[in-house]
Amino acid sequence: MTMLKRVIFASVASLAVAGPGLAQTDMPFALDWQFEGPAAPYFMAIENGHFAAEGLDVEITAGQGSLDAIPKVATGAYPVGFADTASLVKFLDQNPDAPVTGVMMFYDKPAFSIVGRKSLGIEAPKDLEGRVLGAPPPDGAWAQFPVFAEANDIDVSQVTVEPVGFPTREPMLAEGQVAAVTGFSFTSFLNTTRLGVPEDDMTVLLMADYGLDLYGNVIIANTDFARENPEQLTGFLRAIAKGLQDTVNDPEAGVDAMVSRNPAMDKDLEVRRLELALRDNIMTDWVRENGLGGIDEARFANSLEQIAVTYDFVNEPDASRYFDGSYLPDDGSLMVQ
Incomplete structure (x- = not known):
């Protein structure tokens, strides 16, 4: 009908x-x-x-x-x-x-991204090694992280993954509790800069530009x-x-x-x-x-x-x-x- x-x-x-x-x-x-x-x-x-x-x-x-x-x-x-x-x-x-x-x-x-801060050492995918990545478990970008990691030869055993909630994701990045987060590019970037982080300190790694098809x-x-x-x-x-x-x-x-x-x-x-x-x-x-x-x-x-x-x-x-x-x-x- x-x-x-x-x-x-x-x-x-x-x-x-x-x-x-x-x-x-x-x-x-x-x-x-x-x-x-x-x-x-x-x-x-x-x-x-x-x-x-x-x-x-x-x-x-x-x-x-x-x-x-x-x-x-x-x-x-x-x-x-x-x-x-x-x-x-x-x-x-x-x-x-x-x-x-x-x-x-x-x-x-897709807007799936890793959004990090240059001052915390994040400028390229491999920079995640040895650092803390904040990722909400239900996040769509986090779901694609294994593909992103494989495409960029990231040793995931060297990445400390911190499960975070959606409301705390960008505040934790702004406060330096994590070096990067998974999220939508335009959302996590804007939310973090609105918390006072300078735009020139931000790194946005759009997964589609790093091997995600x-x-x-x-x-x-x-x-x-x-x-x-x-x-x-x-x-x-x-x-x-x-x-x-x-x-x-x-x-x-x-x-x-x-x-x-x-x-x-x-x-x-x-x-x-x-x-x-x-x-x-x-x-x-x-x-x-x-x-x-x-x-x-x-x-x-x-x-x-x-x-x-x-x-x-x-x-x-x-x-x-x-x-x-x-x-x-x-x-x-x-x-x-």
């Missing part, structure tokens, strides 16, 4: 945007996390009428973590969502019949919904691409589009967080050359091998089950610059 609901436009303004006689499709979108800077492209797609131009009424809901949106979309509670690719792969391995798949890669590089967060879709509503899904992805272009052109406007929905937002902080995410995770050299949303098949295959370093697959990995690029628009809108 489809989640799709059609309603007739009730105002002349709405008709003018979406076209005469066109029914509007409700398309709720489940995020992985709160309304922060990196979510700006979705709100720009609302603010600048890109969803409306596709005949879509999109309501965005905040999430509670990288796994949060996957069951919401798999059960049909939401037709589309935003989730970590590695988490999606593991979910589908354990639930092979779940009607959910990735349809647009959004974080070409994993992809980051991906737009996911309920496959039943996608099969029944291919044009709406493609229109949704096209609107997101246009929202991203608007955000790249004017990051401050992107954050402004969220302020009314999160009045407690620190605008300057979120603009900086957005700029870091655009630079390091979204608008990579590969995306600028090849366009938003697709994947490199060889890299994706290697990323599955890297996931297998820390995860025992129940079923034989099948890349086609985790990502379907057939709904991506082919009209040039993905060539974001």
